[in-house]
Amino acid sequence: MGMTSDRCDNQGMPKVKPSKVQSSEVQPSEVQPSEIQPLDYDIVIVGGGMVGSMLAAALATQCGARLRVAILESAQPSPLTAEDPYDLRVSALSIASENMLKAVGAWPGIVARRFAPFRFMQVWDGEQGGNTMFDSTELGYPHLGCIVENRVIQLALHERLSEFDSVDILCPEKLLAADVLPKRVEVRLESGKHLSTGCLIGADGARSRVRELAAIGVESSQYPQKALVATVQTSLPQQDITWQRFLPTGPQALLPLAGHRASMVWYHSEEEVDRLQSLPETEFLRLMEAEFPEQMGSLDALLGRGSFPLFKSHATHYVKERIALIGDAAHTVHPLAGQGVNLGLLDAAVLAEVVSDVVLQKSSNTRSESIGEIIGRRHHLRRYERWRRTDNALMIQVLDGFYEVFKPRPRPLRVVRSMALDFVNRLSPARGALMQYAMGVSGDLPRLAISSSRTPGDEYGVKEFV
Ligand SMILES: Cc1cc2nc3c(=O)[nH]c(=O)nc-3n(C[C@H](O)[C@H](O)[C@H](O)COP(=O)(O)OP(=O)(O)OC[C@H]3O[C@@H](n4cnc5c(N)ncnc54)[C@H](O)[C@@H]3O)c2cc1C
Numbered sequence: 469m470g471m472t473s474d475r476c477d478n479q480g481m482p483k484v485k486p487s488k489v490q491s492s493e494v495q496p497s498e499v500q501p502s503e504i505q506p507l508d509y510d511i512v513i514v515g516g517g518m519v520g521s522m523l524a525a526a527l528a529t530q531c532g533a534r535l536r537v538a539i540l541e542s543a544q545p546s547p548l549t550a551e552d553p554y555d556l557r558v559s560a561l562s563i564a565s566e567n568m569l570k571a572v573g574a575w576p577g578i579v580a581r582r583f584a585p586f587r588f589m590q591v592w593d594g595e596q597g598g599n600t601m602f603d604s605t606e607l608g609y610p611h612l613g614c615i616v617e618n619r620v621i622q623l624a625l626h627e628r629l630s631e632f633d634s635v636d637i638l639c640p641e642k643l644l645a646a647d648v649l650p651k652r653v654e655v656r657l658e659s660g661k662h663l664s665t666g667c668l669i670g671a672d673g674a675r676s677r678v679r680e681l682a683a684i685g686v687e688s689s690q691y692p693q694k695a696l697v698a699t700v701q702t703s704l705p706q707q708d709i710t711w712q713r714f715l716p717t718g719p720q721a722l723l724p725l726a727g728h729r730a731s732m733v734w735y736h737s738e739e740e741v742d743r744l745q746s747l748p749e750t751e752f753l754r755l756m757e758a759e760f761p762e763q764m765g766s767l768d769a770l771l772g773r774g775s776f777p778l779f780k781s782h783a784t785h786y787v788k789e790r791i792a793l794i795g796d797a798a799h800t801v802h803p804l805a806g807q808g809v810n811l812g813l814l815d816a817a818v819l820a821e822v823v824s825d826v827v828l829q830k831s832s833n834t835r836s837e838s839i840g841e842i843i844g845r846r847h848h849l850r851r852y853e854r855w856r857r858t859d860n861a862l863m864i865q866v867l868d869g870f871y872e873v874f875k876p877r878p879r880p881l882r883v884v885r886s887m888a889l890d891f892v893n894r895l896s897p898a899r900g901a902l903m904q905y906a907m908g909v910s911g912d913l914p915r916l917a918i919s920s921s922r923t924p925g926d927e928y929g930v931k932e933f934v
Contacts, residue, residue, distance in 0.1 A: 506662035509538045509636075510840030511823070512655055513669045514643045514678050516541025518559075518618060519795030519812035520671030521625035525572035526820030526916055528632035531827045535839060537635045538663060542642040545622050550582050554699045556774045557618040558731050560710065560723060560806035564908030564917040565813045566614060569624070571916040573631075577624025578616055582726040585611040588709040589906075602903050611708070612907055615723045615731065618809075643672070646681045651841050653790050666840025667849075669792050669819070671812075674781065676797035682788050688781030691802060691871065693718050694741040696734045698756065698773040699725070704765035711761050712804070719804050722764055729771065730764065732756060735804065741775045778802060780864055786857055787849035794819055799860045802867045810908055811863060815856050817914040822852045859911060 511527065513520045516539045524539045548555070561569075569575045589612055592599030604612045629635050642658040646668055655663040670678025679686065706729075711722040718735035725731055734744070744752065753767045781800045786793050795812030826848050830839050842848065904910040908917065 506654065506664040507538070508536070509663060509665045510535045510838065510843065511537045511667045511669060512653070512663055512665040513537065513539040513671055515539075515670065515672035515676075515795075515797070516622070516626065516637065516639060517671065517673060517795070518621045518625065518809050519816050520669070521622060521629060522568065522572065522574075522813050523669060523671060523794060523816035523820055524635050524637075525574060525625055525628050525632075526568070526817050527823060528629070528635050529572045529916075530820055530824035531634070533634050534827050535634060535823070538665070539629065539635065539637050539639075540641045540643055540657065541637070541639040542658075544640045545619055545626065548581060548617070548619050548623060550580075554725060554729060554731075554771055555617040555619050556697050556699055556731075556772045558615050558723060558725070559618055559621065559809045561614045561616055561621075562807075562810045562906065562908035563609060563611075563613060564913060565810050567918065568813055568817050568914075568916045569621070572625075572628060574621075574624040574628040577627045578620055581620045581624070583614045583616040583620070584706055584708075584724045584726045585614045586708045586710050586724055587611050589712070590709060591712045591714075593714050602906075604903075604907075607900060607903055607907075607909075609907070609909075612710075612903070613806075615710075615725060621809075643677055646678070648682070648788075648790050651837075653844070665844075666838060666842070667790055667792070667844035669794060670797040671794050671816070672797055674779075674796045674800050676793065678791065679783060679793055679797055682791045684788065684791075684793065685784040686781050687784065688779055688800075691778040691780070692737070693735050693778055694738050695776045695778055695803060696732075696736065696741045696744050696773065697776065698732045698734075698752075699771040700730055700732060700753070700756070700767045701769040701771055702728050702730050702765055703768055704728070707763075709763075711763070713761060720760060721804070721806075722760060723806075728768070732760060733803075734759075735778070745773060745775055776803075780868065782861065782864055786853040787846060789846045790844035792819060792849050792852060798856075799864065801864050802871050804870060805867055805906065807863055807867065807906075811860055814908070814914065814917060815852075815860075817916040818855050819852045820916070821914045822848065822855070855912065 513524055520539055524537050527535055527537055566575070569578065587604045587610070589602040590599065602612060604610060626637065629637055641661070643655065644658050645656040647654040651666070653665050653668040655665060655668065657663070668678060670676045670682070672678055706726055707724050710724065713720045717737070717740070720735070721733040723731040723733070736744070747755065749770045753770055757767055779800060780802060783793055783798045786798050794815040796808065798815065799811065801808050801811065823843050826843050827839055830842055
């Protein structure tokens, strides 16, 4: 697939093979082969964020050289080593997501940078006092999940992708247009290059261009709240607990980061989030100390803060002939339970499993069509849609329900809500079922999300909760 190439620089990490990452930056005198004849791939993935990269890695892991895959990413992720400042965007990865990242070989790239496993999760009603505590050892797991910066997850996956000969990373490259023909999709990129594929995947986030080009509808609505996110330096060392406190104005969450750091999230009205964001640093830190649980200890410095609008959306279809949507391109959820990327990674693993089953059948099939042409047929892609759309719709409803239950209420309902939390705390089966759901270890899981270590004890040597 010999195009002129640069590389996505991975400072402090093993170098990406120069021939693997293809850049749009070319010399003016050069004529790109792709301008004359489109490059041909079985699958083209638009979006090399966490979810698109997971799909490419899962396909390469399960199908190897039998499938030629290209992944386009418009924004080259900047390198990040363990010594760099923390990013604002972090994710609470479930056990299922950790299993998938391990199965595709990307976990060492996360461990080599930084991450924070947590064993406990405490949820309480900040007004009435009802609370419940989840402990991973009740289910025999060393931890409930891990907090990892989004960029660390993306870089670890890109690094792993650069090791597969069957995957080309085109970065930075942007999708401009796509023509869906009976047997192919012709793809035009901003750089002027053309690609041809049997199956086009939209992993290009909430404002998906693929979804738009495929004229797939989306139902969406905005929550009347924003999320304020702040990374802080804490006086106490890393703790292995996450806190969620529900206040009449909206939930607050505290997520541990490696070392003396934590990520704080505060859901509030748009006006209040804007006000908090503009407070001078010292005033902001003192306010956070006063408003967040005292177990957090004092805050020494503000390392970064920002805010995000909150909305839910669900595509009316995940697939069409030759097109499939995964991750935020297919659905976005309220982030209060930290499920968004976990759902997207499951989409990726399920789609890869559906595709690999078709590829394995095709190996013993004598027909002359290319594997990409076969995979892109709607009836094959429908298996992915049936598997994931109902599960995701349920999660959107559950998180919407959480939002409704914990929004400002008349006093009698607030008392019932608080009693419900205490009840869950006392009822082990209910707590166990909730924990399994949040950890992503229940339900109809793809092969990549199952297995991996499940030994009690702390495999990462995290300090005891102080
Ligand atoms: C405040 C907040 C907190 C959150 N916390 C959590 C959490 O704790 N846990 C969790 O699971 N989820 C969380 N989420 C949700 C999570 O961040 C998203 O679900 C996740 O980022 C979706 O990943 P994605 O790869 O599908 O999309 P994106 O992350 O949006 O990636 C899409 C990629 O496609 C690329 N792209 C877009 N258009 C094009 C194009 N035309 N051509 C080429 N490339 C293109 C973009 O550059 C980008 O890299 C949170 C969200 C918010 C707002």
